[in-house]
Amino acid sequence: MTKQARTNAQSPAPPAQSADLVKLQPAGALAVPDYLKSVRSDAGFEDVTREDLVLPRLSICQALTPQRQKQNTDKYILGLEEGMFFNTITGQIYGNEVRGVPLMMKKAPRIYFKPKNEGGGVLCQSFDGIKGGRLSPTCAECPNKDWEGAKPPKCTQFDSFPLVLLPSLELIVFALKSTGIKIARQWITRMKSPPFVGKPMYSGIYNFKAVGMQSEGRPFFGPVISLVPFTDPVYTEDVFRYAEQTYQGLSGKTIKIDDTEHDESGAEETEKTPF
DSSP, X not given: OOOOOOSOOSSOOOOOOOTXXXXXXXXXXXXXXXXXXXXXXXXXXXXXXXXXXXXXXXXXXXXXXXXXXXXXXXXXXXXXXXXXXEETTTOOEEESEEEXXXXXXXXXXXXXXXXXXXXXXXXXXXSSSSBOOSSOSBSTTOGGGSOBTTBOOSEEEEEEEEEEEETTOOEEEEEEEGGGHHXXXXXXXXXXXXXXXXXXXXXXXXXXXXXXXXETTEEEEEEEEEEOOTTSTTOOHHHHHHHHHHXXXXXXXXXXXXXXXXXXXXXXXXXXXXO
C-alpha cells in the first residue's frame, strides 16, 4: 500500500516530474534523509503553477506493461507484478488495492497512439479534448475520434478522475479510456446517489481493487471500485478539507496527465459492474 501520511496536510503533494527525465529508482533510494524530514518549504517553486505540472496516473500492471519488462531498463520497476497498481511517474508500487478520494471528472485528454508493432509513441494529443493536435485543428472535425462499426476509435478519449490517495495524500489520476465509459458512468451514478445527493464528489472515499477479468478471451486485470463504509476511521474532517483544498487548486485548470505507456491490453473494455 502507500507510504505513511505526511504530517503536514496543508499543502498538496510535491510536484511530479517527467518520467522521460527521471529514471525510476529502487524504493529505498527514494527514502528522505533525516535532515530533510522536518523541512517544509516551497522555495524555488514560486512561479510554478498547476499548468506546469504533469500528473502521474494510477495504472494497473498488465502482462505487457513496459514497467514489468526487465529489458526496458529505463522503465523497469523491480517487484512490479501483474494486477498491481503503480505510479507511472515515480514508480511507486501500491499493491492490488488502494483507497482514494475522487476530486472531479475531466473529459481529457484525447490521445492517438501509434501501434506498438510500429514502434509505439504518441501521434497526436489534445489536453482538453477540444483543441486538436498535429492531425486536426479541433477534435470535433477529426475522423480519428469516430468508431468504425464495432472497432474503437484510433484516438482514445479518457475520462480522468484526479484522486487524493490515502493515507499518503498523493495527487494522482485514475483514467478510464473511451472503451470503458460504462464503468465511468456507473461510478458517477454511484457518486451522485444517496447519501451523496447535493454533496461534492470528494465527499466519498473509494476502494480500488485489481481483479482478473477476460475480454474476448483475453485475460487482463481491471478495476473494481467500491465505496468505503462511513464507519471506517479513514473518514475524517482533515481528509475532507484536504481534498476540498486540492479540488479548489485544480478547478478550472487544464490538467496535463502523464501520457507515457498507456496500456493497450483492453483493461477498461470489460462490462463488469465495478460496484
